[in-house]
Amino acid sequence: MAFATTDDGVRLFYESAGTGSAIIFVHEFGGSHWSWEPQLGYFSRRHRCVTYAARGYPPSDIPEDVEKYSQARAADDIIEVMSAAGIEKAHIVGLSMGGFACLHAAIRHPDRILSAVIAGAGYGAEKAHEEYFRGISEQVAKNFEAHGAESFAPIYAEGASRVQFQNKDPRGWKLFAERLGKHSSLGAANTMRGVQMRRPSLYDLKSELEMLDAPILVMVGDEDDHCIQPGVFLKKTITRCGLAVLPKAGHTLNLEEPELFNRMIAEFIAQVEAGSWSPRDPRANPSQIMRTN
Template identity: 65%
Template structure:
């Protein structure tokens, strides 16, 4: 099944489950729609679940023009999938690149979000590493363009991926094999159009402070370049909670599926009951202890 984006790009999607509120899963750069299988199987018992392949990822369309890829387009593509299914509001769950898309979905279309789960998001947003991230992303784009299957073996062993390999070699092997099937054009354009150009969280401070959609921010404690950005989101978003998974890297939903599912399930349950509220103003971060 395909949704049609605002520019005509076709986006492949799959669904599971018939009852309950909808959950839309948005994948990371290193994944695809099928990387959410542990979540689709689990949440479909009580929810209508949707996963889709981002533009640039087969079987979705793979535009040749890099200008067809951006952070804003990624958010509008998520909306296009919901529109194709006639879904007015959904819980949106995203990892890494998908986490950025989820956050921007909440900033642009808050009326369409029941809640947001922003997991493993932060790469390129830290001021001190922004130039390094952009230059590295351009090099990654070049490498995928030349030899996606060969370079995937290197990319899959990044500093925040080896935790997954150590815990679950079979699961990591499936992740690496999926990565090897990336489109050379799609991967390169995604890196150049989305990753390299997206704004830093710190550039969005005023927008973040105004966005009150219930939000769960998640990161692994060994995903070093997501830790501080995740703490920043916790501080800026009025209705955010922060979960840090111990001894965990970047591929949260596959590396720790049971813990990931439990945290998201509890969060969604609270959000649906109206129990996930904005931070109590008495919890003043400037106060160390109360004296009067």
């Protein structure tokens, strides 16, 4: 088993497959390193693929102090894993919590990032729902503590933006819920409080996002309601950003629609490596409806 040791002494488990330009996969709150199996099998044929378990997710360390968890720390942990694996630069792909971490990594470490896929990132970003999100996040943390991951996992896994996955692939969804039930209750609670509850709204990062030059692909499901408008905001704010909306899709995009997810990312990375993922043409003025002269 391979581990990266962070500058604050936390060991992060990671695994690697394939050769070629590197892709780092960063999991969501409800997943872990195992979440990316459909992507590792696909992309490792022509890329070096690395997936890891975030702090608080076995077999990585589970710090007891909630102050060991933060959005900045989650972003920096991506770079720590890259360095431990001997990777100088990489494409990074993240879902939900992992999508936020990838976006912050692109802001904080632009010299290490070739491109970033930001999928299903939006929860807590909407200004109108900030306080509600913090409150519900605290309740989720308490439920993990009070009931344990095994008991609470089936409830969490049947959220409004995950039933799409359950309906399309009941077997896959059941495996997702069972694996979620094996998470550390302490790690889940600390992650929810230290990372999810405290991260800044995307709208508060407008100036940093406007300066971001990395090629970005934002992906959202059209039934992942609280990610749609934040996704549009990212598209309009980041210079080299594309937006993909997957039809009849919820939050767990890489498992719910693996073929479409993989195909879109493969095309994105191919364009980035060909140097053709350019900023928006200035002639594509969003205030113009039709040209008259």
